[in-house]
Amino acid sequence: MKKLLLYTTLALWAFSAGSNPISLPYILINELYFEEGEWTLELAYYEANQEFFPIVEIFLASSSGETELLVFDITGEEGLILVQNTVNLSVPLFINPEGDVITITWGVDEGGDILYQDYEMQFGDYPNAMVTKPYPGQSIALIQSKYSKDNSPTIGQYNDTTGTMGTLQGTVFDMYLQPVAEETFCFLFYPNCYFTTTNNGKFSVRVLSNIFNSNQIYHKIDPSLHEWLPSEIHYIMEPDSVVNFDIYLLDSLTVGITGPSVSDKGVFRFYPNPATRQLSINYEINLPPDSYRRNGRELTIEIKTIASLQIYTCPVSPGQGIINLPEQILPGIYVVNLRSGQKVLASGRLVINR
Numbered sequence: 001m002k003k004l005l006l007y008t009t010l011a012l013w014a015f016s017a018g019s020n021p022i023s024l025p026y027i028l029i030n031e032l033y034f035e036e037g038e039w040t041l042e043l044a045y046y047e048a049n050q051e052f053f054p055i056v057e058i059f060l061a062s063s064s065g066e067t068e069l070l071v072f073d074i075t076g077e078e079g080l081i082l083v084q085n086t087v088n089l090s091v092p093l094f095i096n097p098e099g100d101v102i103t104i105t106w107g108v109d110e111g112g113d114i115l116y117q118d119y120e121m122q123f124g125d126y127p128n129a130m131v132t133k134p135y136p137g138q139s140i141a142l143i144q145s146k147y148s149k150d151n152s153p154t155i156g157q158y159n160d161t162t163g164t165m166g167t168l169q170g171t172v173f174d175m176y177l178q179p180v181a182e183e184t185f186c187f188l189f190y191p192n193c194y195f196t197t198t199n200n201g202k203f204s205v206r207v208l209s210n211i212f213n214s215n216q217i218y219h220k221i222d223p224s225l226h227e228w229l230p231s232e233i234h235y236i237m238e239p240d241s242v243v244n245f246d247i248y249l250l251d252s253l254t255v256g257i258t259g260p261s262v263s264d265k266g267v268f269r270f271y272p273n274p275a276t277r278q279l280s281i282n283y284e285i286n287l288p289p290d291s292y293r294r295n296g297r298e299l300t301i302e303i304k305t306i307a308s309l310q311i312y313t314c315p316v317s318p319g320q321g322i323i324n325l326p327e328q329i330l331p332g333i334y335v336v337n338l339r340s341g342q343k344v345l346a347s348g349r350l351v352i353n354r
Contacts, residue, residue, distance in 0.1 A: 099124020
């Protein structure tokens with residue numbers, strides 16, 4: 001089947017869908033299971049209407065080729081179709097268990113015109129994979145509109161969360177690197193995925209076993225959810241495992257205050273923040289002039305990584321000045337301290353953009 005035909009029919013479908021409120025049937029890749037070199041693919045169809053808008057063609061493709069499903073049974077508005085790599089296919093199809101992209105394309109007869117839609121899943125070491133490769137005994141299952149590794153495959157039945165969950169735990173820090181105590185957050189991508197921090201900012205939450213990347217987190221302020229910007233949240237979860245990951249908020253939890261540019265109590269601030277690797281950082285130290293030396297101890301500014309590795313230090317005096325960022329500094333989140341000897345007078349967080 002030519003790609004040009006597919007793109008053309010997709011455009012026609014989009015036009016007709018905008019003028020026709022009747023829903024067309026659609027098909028999702030519901031579960032994938034490998035065993036002894038064979039694969040089984042579970043397709044789930046929804047809103048089927050074989051009387052008026054019958055599904056007349058189903059094609060499967062991987063990075064290795066394309067095949068057509070020669071025999072399939074659609075009964076009722078929704079159901080499951082099981083496909084095996086050598087059964088009822090026009091030609092055998094190889095799906096790489098280490099990682100691949102799988103595309104399903106189906107044709108719907110709309111009064112003599114065949115309209116095509118498609119759906120794609122990527123996994124394993126394939127670029128833009130949604131989930132890592134399944135290990136022996138595992139499947140990849142569609143759960144809550146997300147793909148997840150599953151230790152309890154349910155081929156031939158609708159999926160559930162049994163065997164798909166792992167535990168994400170860590171500490172939520174505010175824009176001043178202080179633990180956020182007794183607040184409720186959620187990842188909007190996961191229905192009902194709420195977690196409440198303890199009095200020292202720690203959290204633990206059950207999540208699906210997949211590759212998760214997000215720059216969004218939601219803070220629950222009854223009865224509403226407010227979106228906040230954190231540092232990148234990235235983890236790879238396996239079923240029944242634990243991943244430790246701390247979350248750093250780049251916004252204030254006070255509505256209307258954003259940006260971690262001002263440190264505590266207004267004693268010390270630096271800007272612009274976030275910054276780029278090419279810029280210098282301006283600072284202001286709001287202390288009396290006689291505090292240049294406190295009991296013989298110089299004021300200094302230091303920059304540390306989140307892991308407490310010092311990458312910059314310089315003596316300063318009250319007033320305004322410039323910090324020239326070290327040439328080797330990488331994009332990320334850094335702690336900037338104003339010190340008097342060993343005492344930290346003020347602290348803030350510096351974000352270096354890519």
